[in-house]
Amino acid sequence: MATNLKGTDVVVIGLGAAGGVAVLPLAQAGIDVIGLEAGGVVTRRDFAPDEIRNNVRGWPFLSSHKTNQEAPTFRATASAAAVRGGHPMMNAVGGTSMHYWAQHWRLNPWDFKVVSETKRRYGANRIPKGSTVEDWPFGYDEIEPYYDKIEYELGVSGQAGNINGTIDARGNPFEGPRKRAYPMPPLRWTAFHEKMAAAATRLGWHPFPGPAAINSRSYQNRSGCMYHGFCNTGGCHVEAKNSTAVTTIPRAQATGKLKVVTGATVTEINVDSQGLASGVTYVMNGETFFQPAKVVLVASFTYENSRLLLLSKSTAYPKGLSNNHGQVGRHYFSHHQGAPVTALFPFDIKAWYGLPAQGVAVDNFADDNFDHASYDFIGGCNLWAMSDRRPISASGMNTLGLAPNWGSQWKQFIRENADRTHSSYNQKTTLPYEDNFLDLDPTVKDPLGLPVIRITGEFKDNERKIAQFSQDKMEQWYREAGAIQVTRGPVGGAMGASTHAYGGTRMGDNPETNVVNRWGMSHEVPNLGVLGGSVMGTSGARNPTHTMQALAWRTADHIAKEWKNIVKG
Amino acid sequence: MDAPKIISRRALLRGVGVAGAAAVAAPAGLLVSTSDAGAAPAAAQTSAGAAAGRQVYQHLTASEAELLEAMVDRLIPADALGPGAKDAGVLTYIDRALGSALASSRAAYTAGLAALDRYASASRGQGFLALNARDRDSVLMDVESGTVTPGIFTGNSTQFFSMVLGHTRQGMFGDPFYGGNKDFIGWDLLRYPGVRTTVTAADQKSLEADQLKPNHRSAYDNEMFVKATARNDAHDQDHNGDGHGH
Ligand SMILES: Cc1cc2nc3c(=O)[nH]c(=O)nc-3n(C[C@H](O)[C@H](O)[C@H](O)COP(=O)(O)OP(=O)(O)OC[C@H]3O[C@@H](n4cnc5c(N)ncnc54)[C@H](O)[C@@H]3O)c2cc1C
Numbered sequence: 030m031a032t033n034l035k036g037t038d039v040v041v042i043g044l045g046a047a048g049g050v051a052v053l054p055l056a057q058a059g060i061d062v063i064g065l066e067a068g069g070v071v072t073r074r075d076f077a078p079d080e081i082r083n084n085v086r087g088w089p090f091l092s093s094h095k096t097n098q099e100a101p102t103f104r105a106t107a108s109a110a111a112v113r114g115g116h117p118m119m120n121a122v123g124g125t126s127m128h129y130w131a132q133h134w135r136l137n138p139w140d141f142k143v144v145s146e147t148k149r150r151y152g153a154n155r156i157p158k159g160s161t162v163e164d165w166p167f168g169y170d171e172i173e174p175y176y177d178k179i180e181y182e183l184g185v186s187g188q189a190g191n192i193n194g195t196i197d198a199r200g201n202p203f204e205g206p207r208k209r210a211y212p213m214p215p216l217r218w219t220a221f222h223e224k225m226a227a228a229a230t231r232l233g234w235h236p237f238p239g240p241a242a243i244n245s246r247s248y249q250n251r252s253g254c255m256y257h258g259f260c261n262t263g264g265c266h267v268e269a270k271n272s273t274a275v276t277t278i279p280r281a282q283a284t285g286k287l288k289v290v291t292g293a294t295v296t297e298i299n300v301d302s303q304g305l306a307s308g309v310t311y312v313m314n315g316e317t318f319f320q321p322a323k324v325v326l327v328a329s330f331t332y333e334n335s336r337l338l339l340l341s342k343s344t345a346y347p348k349g350l351s352n353n354h355g356q357v358g359r360h361y362f363s364h365h366q367g368a369p370v371t372a373l374f375p376f377d378i379k380a381w382y383g384l385p386a387q388g389v390a391v392d393n394f395a396d397d398n399f400d401h402a403s404y405d406f407i408g409g410c411n412l413w414a415m416s417d418r419r420p421i422s423a424s425g426m427n428t429l430g431l432a433p434n435w436g437s438q439w440k441q442f443i444r445e446n447a448d449r450t451h452s453s454y455n456q457k458t459t460l461p462y463e464d465n466f467l468d469l470d471p472t473v474k475d476p477l478g479l480p481v482i483r484i485t486g487e488f489k490d491n492e493r494k495i496a497q498f499s500q501d502k503m504e505q506w507y508r509e510a511g512a513i514q515v516t517r518g519p520v521g522g523a524m525g526a527s528t529h530a531y532g533g534t535r536m537g538d539n540p541e542t543n544v545v546n547r548w549g550m551s552h553e554v555p556n557l558g559v560l561g562g563s564v565m566g567t568s569g570a571r572n573p574t575h576t577m578q579a580l581a582w583r584t585a586d587h588i589a590k591e592w593k594n595i596v597k598g
Numbered sequence: 599m600d601a602p603k604i605i606s607r608r609a610l611l612r613g614v615g616v617a618g619a620a621a622v623a624a625p626a627g628l629l630v631s632t633s634d635a636g637a638a639p640a641a642a643q644t645s646a647g648a649a650a651g652r653q654v655y656q657h658l659t660a661s662e663a664e665l666l667e668a669m670v671d672r673l674i675p676a677d678a679l680g681p682g683a684k685d686a687g688v689l690t691y692i693d694r695a696l697g698s699a700l701a702s703s704r705a706a707y708t709a710g711l712a713a714l715d716r717y718a719s720a721s722r723g724q725g726f727l728a729l730n731a732r733d734r735d736s737v738l739m740d741v742e743s744g745t746v747t748p749g750i751f752t753g754n755s756t757q758f759f760s761m762v763l764g765h766t767r768q769g770m771f772g773d774p775f776y777g778g779n780k781d782f783i784g785w786d787l788l789r790y791p792g793v794r795t796t797v798t799a800a801d802q803k804s805l806e807a808d809q810l811k812p813n814h815r816s817a818y819d820n821e822m823f824v825k826a827t828a829r830n831d832a833h834d835q836d837h838n839g840d841g842h843g844h
Pocket of ligand 1: 560
């Protein structure tokens with residue numbers, strides 16, 4: 030029997046990157062919010078620069094419990110057997126924004142208009158076969174004020190490339206116009222970054238420093254980055270990484286309107302007799318509670334967003350909540366960030382200190398920034414040369430056929446070369462397809478007995494061609510900078526569980542093909558909203574979190590403004 | 599949780615880390631908080647073990663330890679370039695982890711080490727320990743490539759090999775807090791200048807000018823950091839978190 034709790038205005042499921050943002054505008058509007066978070070609280074004292082704990086053992090006591098226990102299964106196609114994969118996300122207040130890399134990109138204008146822009150420039154037959162991609166229900170201009178909001182409220186460092194149409198050659202000339210500069214200058218470059226930038230310029234490209242949700246100097250009374258080298262999958266010991274745990278969440282709590290409940294795992298979203306969301310059921314220490322709410326916001330990361338909806342079956346929604354059109358789980362894709370390229374240089378890169386959000390980007394080959402008339406794909410890749418090196422991972426470097434993997438010869442090799450390689454993965458445009466989707470696994474269950482998500486998905490021709498193309502460009506860049514050996518990884522097969530996972534509850538005007546409307550609210554359940562990558566219908570060629578957070582703020586703003594209309598229903 | 603009062607890692611290494619030296623009967627409570635597996639004494643040395651001049655491990659049996667030591671000594675040998683895995687305390691790292699984070703690998707060690715010895719006898723006429731360095735290497739190459747006599751290894755010898763190699767690198771290049779990388783041997787080998795909590799632009803410049811001196815500090819020499827605990831360590835999964843996550 031569930032214990033009934035006192036009702037609230039809004040319940041947010043998950044206080045990660047997306048949910049942790051939405052609570053602030055709601056609380057500031059005077060709305061009572063309860064944030065239910067499956068994880069606990071971690072602080073800067075938990076963030077030791079310890080590679081074994083953070084990287085080798087994957088955050089033993091901070092994250093792995095829930096996400097690992099419910100790690101999705103995956104298979105390339107519906108005829109293949111699904112296998113269990115990993116799940117690198119965090120369970121804690123702040124969610125994965127605690128230990129993510131914090132590259133903080135806006136999407137480019139093209140990403141919102143992939144279909145219409147492709148048809149206009151190249152013809153309808155250039156939309157890849159089987160893709161279910163749609164234009165977003167709005168363009169870049171609509172989301173720009175929210176990008177700006179996130180950049181200033183959380184703190185994003187970077188170099189503007191286009192302020193109100195005026196191009197600044199130090200920034201990305203291809204970015205959409207922004208109203209103002211970033212609130213902080215970009216993270217510093219090392220000598221290697223300078224070398225890569227010079228090489229890009231010689232090739233006629235436009236290198237610029239990437240944007241980061243990391244303080245390049247002190248901001249909002251928090252420190253600037255210390256560049257200590259343990260940012261990858263590690264939290265920040267000086268709170269220079271602008272996780273929601275140190276920005277929006279405490280500010281929302283300070284209003285007195287946000288109550289954070291930790292250790293609360295939501296298992297179902299409940300509905301009333303009219304088919305409206307009535308609240309959520311959660312489990313804490315083996316006990317079950319029912320938390321009534323006037324509005325429910327699901328912000329539990331892409332897999333759990335779809336899973337919670339699919340698990341919440343009722344008479345009104347027999348196939349799962351908000352799934353009477355059969356769209357929950359559809360239009361799923363894992364961002365193609367594989368197909369790595371690794372280079373060996375004849376000099377030390379001096380990359381022991383620094384972070385993956387610090388580096389040189391090139392956008393010339395992303396989106397529709399170049400003419401695709403002579404190519405057989407649409408979209409592209411963002412090239413990115415960052416800093417990321419730690420001793421154990423350095424010792425595992427590919428010896429490129431120049432030495433064995435152990436013994437005295439290896440020792441000699443690693444002594445010389447541990448700091449001489451550089452790898453890049455390059456974010457690539459990834460599209461949704463008819464036969465890539467999420468559903469509930471028929472056999473694999475989590476410890477509560479609930480089925481886990483099953484991913485059915487593979488990268489298709491368009492993604493694989495971009496991968497090949499991006500490897501060509503990356504190799505060209507490395508060689509220009511002096512690389513003496515370059516190797517490439519495979520161009521992509523099955524889609525495993527990803528840190529960049531999109532779709533499942535896509536946003537769009539058409540309820541036949543989308544779960545949520547342009548505001549992020551369910552087409553079928555007017556007082557249910559969804560936050561995170563699950564609402565995004567395109568990926569662009571860059572990391573997703575900035576867009577998720579801009580959308581989360583926008584949804585929360587909408588709820589605050591339309592409160593009377595939304596709760597009266 | 600509050601950080602227990604910790605004696606500096608270096609003091610600890612000086613005190614108990616000298617393999618083969620007389621045992622220091624270190625009262626565990628003095629060294630570290632009770633639940634703190636990571637910072638447990640370098641090895642629980644009994645007076646019997648000390649009398650025999652040999653380190654006694656918590657989880658590995660004496661014969662497993664001998665075989666494993668001989669194996670890691672070939673993976674990262676002491677040579678003209680400097681000390682190797684044995685000197686760095688890689689065995690201590692693995693032994694300790696087998697009781698916590700790597701507990702699920704315990705059986706694979708027992709089976710794999712026995713199989714290694716059997717394969718050496720079957721193919722080279724002598725147990726692994728009786729072989730000279732060159733023959734040990736050639737046995738290990740077979741184990742690595744999976745070209746061993748069928749039936750000797752349960753499952754796949756390559757898997758066993760890469761497991762031991764992976765753990766050897768963790769012990770060699772991980773934070774000394776976990777029992778390996780003694781005297782920062784591993785970090786010096788890679789020319790890694792060490793764990794720092796602040797790296798200024800000037801530090802980076804001096805690194806680029808080859809002038810940044812290794813600082814030889816464990817992350818946990820910084821009092822601010824909460825240490826991994828035994829209880830939590832046990833939930834660990836041994837996976838490479840460096841995969842494809844950004
Ligand atoms: C190593 C790494 C590096 C990354 N680097 C970048 C980067 O550089 N740039 C970028 O843009 N993105 C990056 N990402 C991706 C980024 O972390 C995600 O896009 C972002 O965190 C997703 O936000 P979210 O709120 O949907 O999920 P999360 O931030 O994961 O938050 C979800 C929260 O919901 C909670 N939760 C889940 N289920 C339930 C439930 N049933 N009940 C209650 N609570 C629940 C979780 O505990 C968690 O706190 C990275 C990810 C990883 C793992």
